[in-house]
Amino acid sequence: MSPSATGLVLDRVTIAKAGTPLLSLSARIAPGAVHAVMGPSGSGKSTLLAYVAGFLRAPFSGEGGLALDGVDLAPLRPAERRMGLLFQDPLLFPHLSVGGNVRFAVPAAVRGRARAETVSRALREVGLEGCEARDPTTLSGGEQARVALARVLAARPCALLLDEPFSKLDMALRDQVRTLVFDTAAERGLPVLLVTHDPADAEAAGGAVTRLD
Missing domain, CATH: 3.40.50.300 (P-loop containing nucleotide triphosphate hydrolases)
Structure with a gap:
């Protein structure tokens, strides 16, 4: 091969x-x-x-x-x-907001306004647009899974x-x-x-x- x-x-x-x-x-x-x-x-x-x-x-x-x-x-x-990894559990950081969880994965080379835009775009892709300020512990299981996916996508995996x-x-x-x-x-x-x-x-x-x- x-x-x-x-x-x-x-x-x-x-x-x-x-x-x-x-x-x-x-x-x-x-x-x-x-x-x-x-x-x-x-x-x-x-x-x-x-x-x-x-x-x-x-x-x-x-x-x-x-x-x-x-x-x-x-x-x-x-x-x-x-590599973008998704596990059985969302593994969200409880001390960070939804936006903070996603922002954590954004590559360091992405700076300034582009970081916020990357977070917004990732959340929009998973149907959670405008949820940056939400506490992840208040989300449903499906919403938490979506945030985990958004975090993976924000890391720009191949x-x-x-x-x-x-x-x-x-x-x-x-x-x-x-x-x-x-x-x-x-x-x-x-x-x-x-x-x-x-x-x-x-x-x-x-x-x-x-x-x-």
Whole structure:
């Protein structure tokens, strides 16, 4: 599999725990496409995302090629890989406003009025325009998930890594937020690696699926 291909490329990536293999995966995820990895707890799904993002820690280990739009990720630090991560919990900072949470992710190179504009645009994209001053603890679960997505988008990622970010939402909100995430990724041309145990997530993504035994 050519590492120069556009999108996110995983070339014979293997993940192990204390030397015991957990999974192996090769994939090319085109811009805007979603590759879903399905499997039970303990199968190495979240560990795979940690390897791609660059913060894998012992006792886990990984090997194999990683490239994003032709750039080898191996020598890059996590921040340099430009990966946007969404987790099961929104992980919002309770001491910051909604706008403060999103502003936290804006790259340092974006200064002055452009920072405020970046925050406003990110919130507008997720349907929370004008909510900068809100206390995140007053938001519903779906709204908190939207703020988490806005924060990721404000960081200007080049790919998205999703660690079961819809699993704690009720069914109605799950469909809504899932559609928002996948549509936004398609609009921005972001390759998405999704790990989940829910077949509905993989079906909604509409892309390739790898199932782990």
